[in-house]
Amino acid sequence: xxxxxxxxxxxxxxxxxxxxxxxxxxxxxxxxxxxxxxxxxxxxxxxxxxxxxxxxxxxxxxxxxxxxxxxxxxxxxxxxxxxxxxxxxxxxxxxxxxxxxxxxxxxxxxxxxxxxxxxxxxxxxxxxxxxxxxxxxxxxxxxxxxxxxxxxxxxxxxxxxxxxxxxxxxxxxxxxxxxxxxxxxxxxxxxxxxxxxxxxxxxxxxxxxxxxxxxxxxxxxxxxxxxxxxxxxxxxxxxxxxxxxxxxxxxx
Amino acid sequence: xxxxxxxxxxxxxxxxxxxxxxxxxxxxxxxxxxxxxxxxxxxxxxxxxxxxxxxxxxxxxxxxxxxxxxxxxxxxxxxxxxxxxxxxxxxxxxxxxxxxxxxxxxxxxxxxxxxxxxxxxxxxxxxxxxxxxxxxxxxxxxxxxxxxxxxxxxxxxxxxxxxxxxxxxxxxxxxxxxxxxxxxxxxxxxxxxxxxxxxxxxxxxxxxxxx
Numbered sequence: 001x002x003x004x005x006x007x008x009x010x011x012x013x014x015x016x017x018x019x020x021x022x023x024x025x026x027x028x029x030x031x032x033x034x035x036x037x038x039x040x041x042x043x044x045x046x047x048x049x050x051x052x053x054x055x056x057x058x059x060x061x062x063x064x065x066x067x068x069x070x071x072x073x074x075x076x077x078x079x080x081x082x083x084x085x086x087x088x089x090x091x092x093x094x095x096x097x098x099x100x101x102x103x104x105x106x107x108x109x110x111x112x113x114x115x116x117x118x119x120x121x122x123x124x125x126x127x128x129x130x131x132x133x134x135x136x137x138x139x140x141x142x143x144x145x146x147x148x149x150x151x152x153x154x155x156x157x158x159x160x161x162x163x164x165x166x167x168x169x170x171x172x173x174x175x176x177x178x179x180x181x182x183x184x185x186x187x188x189x190x191x192x193x194x195x196x197x198x199x200x201x202x203x204x205x206x207x208x209x210x211x212x213x214x215x216x217x218x219x220x221x222x223x224x225x226x227x228x229x230x231x232x233x234x235x236x237x238x239x240x241x242x243x244x245x246x247x248x249x250x251x252x
Numbered sequence: 253x254x255x256x257x258x259x260x261x262x263x264x265x266x267x268x269x270x271x272x273x274x275x276x277x278x279x280x281x282x283x284x285x286x287x288x289x290x291x292x293x294x295x296x297x298x299x300x301x302x303x304x305x306x307x308x309x310x311x312x313x314x315x316x317x318x319x320x321x322x323x324x325x326x327x328x329x330x331x332x333x334x335x336x337x338x339x340x341x342x343x344x345x346x347x348x349x350x351x352x353x354x355x356x357x358x359x360x361x362x363x364x365x366x367x368x369x370x371x372x373x374x375x376x377x378x379x380x381x382x383x384x385x386x387x388x389x390x391x392x393x394x395x396x397x398x399x400x401x402x403x404x405x406x407x408x409x410x411x412x413x414x415x416x417x418x419x420x421x422x423x424x425x426x427x428x429x430x431x432x433x434x435x436x437x438x439x440x441x442x443x444x445x446x447x448x449x450x451x452x453x454x455x456x457x458x459x460x461x462x463x
Contacts, residue, residue: 001423003382003402040448045382071269076404076446096265098446121299123378123406167380197380221381251382251402 003249004214005045005222006236007199008229010035012081013052015061017230030230032065033072039229040073042236045251047073048101048169048224051081052144063095070096080128084108089116093124101126101169104142106160107149117164122196127165129153131186132173138186145173153186158193168194169224172202179205182213182223191219199224207239214248254278254459255290257317259307261332262298270445274452276459287316292325292461297332301343301357301409304332314350321352326436326461328393331407334432334439338411352437355414360428363412369425378408382447383422385430391419392461393438394431396453403430403442403450410441436461 010017010032017030036047049069051062059082070077079092080101089100100120106112106127117125130141131153138153157168170190172183182203191198200213201224210223228234243250254271256264258280271278278294279286287293295317297304308314320327329337338349341357349357360377364370382402387394403422410428419438420431432439438458444451 001383002379002405003384005381070265072273074266074270074273074445074451075448093263094265096263096269098263098266123298123380166378195376197376221376251384 001249002221003045003251004220004243005199006043006210006239006250007046007048007222007224008039008044008236009048009050009201009224009226011050011052011226012062012065014058015065018052033068035230036069036073039236040075043240043252044075044236045222046076046078048078048080049097051079053082063091066092066095066097078126080126084112086112086115086119089120089124093120099124099126099167101128103128103130107140107142107151110159110163113160113165114163117166122164122166125165126167126169127157127160128169128171129157129160130171130173138189141173145176154189154193157190161194161196165196167197167199169199169201175203176201177227178203179228181205181209184213184216187213187217187220191217197221201225204228204234207234207242210239211242211246211248214243215246253290254292254294255287256280256294256296257287257308257313257333258282259297259304259311259313261304261307262296264296267294267296267330267445270452270455271459274456274459282311282313284312284316287313288319290320290325291463292459293317293320293327294458295327295329295333295336297330297336298406299332301332301335301341302345302347305336305341305347305349308336318350318352321437323463324436325463326458327352327438328458329439330445331441331443334441335409335411337432337437337439338414341409343409353411353414353417353432353434353439355411355417355429355432357409358412360408360410360424363410363428364425367426375425378406379424379428380406383424383430383442385420385422386427387420388418391431391433391438393433393454393457394420395457397450401450403440403444403447403454405430405442407441411439436463
């Protein structure tokens with residue numbers, strides 16, 4: 001049986017891993033390459049690297065880090081951040097990324113997913129969506145959760161998957177950084193519309209939050225988190241052991 | 253020397269890096285002569301079967317790969333590269349493979365339907381993620397691997413009707429071929445270069461093989 005994946009996310013700025021609360025108050029954590037190795041050794045099923053730098057220097061540093069990580073870590077690597085054109089896919093894939101996640105880039109140019117999927121295959125294209133409740137509906141936010149796009153999230157996801165996104169990362173801005181558990185209500189709705197793997201993000205604070213996630217929403221394939229792993233509040237090895245004891249299919 | 257066949261389908265960075273991590277320096281090549289000189293050959297690949305088979309044929313490397321197998325040198329196909337080792341594929345039509353292993357590559361959905369699995373079509377296709385290996389017979393390729401070890405899959409098609417060449421399978425609604433082979437010819441549907449320490453052990457077993 002296919003296992004549920006645990007995915008640490010590394011937000012990288014100027015060559016360092018950072019993580020904040022509600023996308024703000026970013027603080028320096030660790031070297032991405034050593035952290036990636038550490039996670040891989042402790043049982044992480046996949047790694048996500050988000051490039052949150054804006055400068056060209058930062059971008060070059062990011063691809064260096066990615067290349068170095070891909071030389072040392074042999075689990076799937078997903079890269080996001082700064083993916084606006086098909087050329088950006090090429091740039092990170094040749095540094096060893098396996099999947100590329102698009103967020104704001106797809107909002108700016110809705111044809112990007114289709115073009116990239118045609119060139120690199122659906123399995124390579126991940127649609128990442130930052131979602132927040134506004135006036136009783138799920139709304140897509142852009143620019144790291146700052147701008148309300150006015151797009152309805154479920155329709156946006158349905159469209160992205162239809163265009164060829166092979167996986168969807170759903171990050172709930174409402175629960176992100178709050179550590180009170182994943183946004184189960186939102187994830188359930190997403191699983192109804194997306195017939196591709198769904199990765200839950202935003203809100204995990206403890207091991208039980210992952211157990212609740214996988215027991216409550218069987219359609220969710222993976223749980224993603226950042227700071228709780230970075231700061232050692234949840235150890236991946238312990239988490240996966242608990243999942244196993246709880247009858248959730250997991251790779252030990 | 254281990255050669256990685258480069259015929260323009262998919263990214264070879266990870267496969268090369270994973271071999272380097274186990275102390276092997278592979279030669280990534282599109283030159284049929286270099287493939288003929290290699291001690292062992294890896295045939296990778298992602299994408300569509302017909303396109304890949306055509307590219308391999310046009311480059312003249314299909315013959316070099318066949319000769320590798322005929323000479324008794326170790327040959328391993330990975331993912332689409334594995335699928336090309338079989339007799340044929342039913343991905344968008346019917347396309348001939350290299351015919352080195354017995355079996356037909358078919359849509360996972362069709363295999364499941366035939367076996368009466370997942371009648372409501374709930375399982376997501378492609379199968380994407382880590383799944384456990386069930387070992388069906390002993391093979392030098394899996395000599396460092398234990399039953400239940402997980403490896404990383406991304407595929408919408410699987411080899412079916414492999415007969416005695418089946419080495420290991422994996423449960424996804426029904427049992428699907430994960431690893432097949434005979435003599436020194438092997439195929440892995442999963443990605444050993446993305447399967448962590450387990451994957452590296454499979455690659456290690458492969459690079460230790462000689463003709």
